[in-house]
């Protein structure tokens with residue numbers, strides 16, 4: 001790329017996963033207050049602090065462009081979506097990105113645009129002094145946020161307050177197919193048309209199961225994603241496990257067995273389950289279908305699907321979230337569901353144990369066979385609280 005002379009250059013980095021109204025209002029304010037010759041939007045390859053993005057670079061760049069169109073900025077030649085970080089193909093710290101744009105525009109007044117939440121943590125950023133030596137911080141203060149005390153960093157504050165939209169909350173809504181506020185209309189359309197954020201998977205599942213089961217699936221995804229947000233689980237993995245947990249629920253016993261038999265060694269009590277409670281096999285078969293038909297490779301996701309029907313003594317975070325959400329999603333109308341749902345946000349372990357208890361009591365009440373893993377999970381909970 002040729003070196004270009006520009007008087008004022010603004011660089012705006014971030015994951016834009018997805019880009020939302022908070023991002024676009026910052027861009028508009030930077031254009032208004034600084035009047036830059038160029039404003040680079042630089043979608044990152046990945047963040048050193050966050051989970052991998054839910055959409056690839058090309059999709060995030062396209063979403064940024066669609067949002068600009070919604071804001072009447074589609075034809076603004078000053079705004080360039082730049083592939084610098086994506087081209088590097090690995091996580092790139094901001095100091096390196098700023099150094100790149102400094103080399104590209106050696107004589108420019110360079111600004112680095114950010115929200116006030118970033119300013120608070122800025123001193124922990126790698127080589128933050130190198131950023132300060134090359135660029136001026138340009139900060140928009142988020143609504144409901146006040147800069148505590150003097151930040152003791154040089155920065156220029158943009159006029160106005162900016163909507164506090166959270167990409168994490170947005171993503172949780174998108175993955176479960178909920179309507180989400182805070183997205184520009186064209187971006188929402190782009191996401192829907194392309195089936196981003198697992199929209200393609202949801203459409204496939206909707207075609208493959210009865211409406212009531214699909215509603216239950218979305219209910220599980222909604223609660224599981226809210227719990228993932230609360231406990232810091234990865235939203236994409238959580239959504240995958242929740243959406244696919246009952247993918248084999250409608251199969252005949254023979255079809256379930258055929259699927260589950262593929263990975264027999266990994267299935268505890270398979271023979272006894274087949275004899276006594278074949279419906280449990282849908283969890284085993286579901287994990288196989290998720291892997292073979294839907295291409296899920298993540299062992300944590302596959303395990304959460306595999307154990308969702310009976311639980312597990314040494315459950316991981318995702319196992320607990322899916323098991324609890326399956327039992328207590330908003331569509332469940334037995335009396336304990338609401339209490340477990342509420343408890344889950346305060347104490348997930350306690351909610352997981354309560355969900356186990358309800359399920360065990362239900363099965364025993366019907367005179368049914370109890371999966372040995374359920375018994376182990378329940379006993380392990382008792383041992384934990386009594387030790």
Ligand SMILES: [Fe+2]
Pocket residue numbers: 245246249282308309
């Ligand atoms: Fe199930």
Ligand SMILES: [Fe+2]
Pocket residue numbers: 216220245246326
């Ligand atoms: Fe379920």
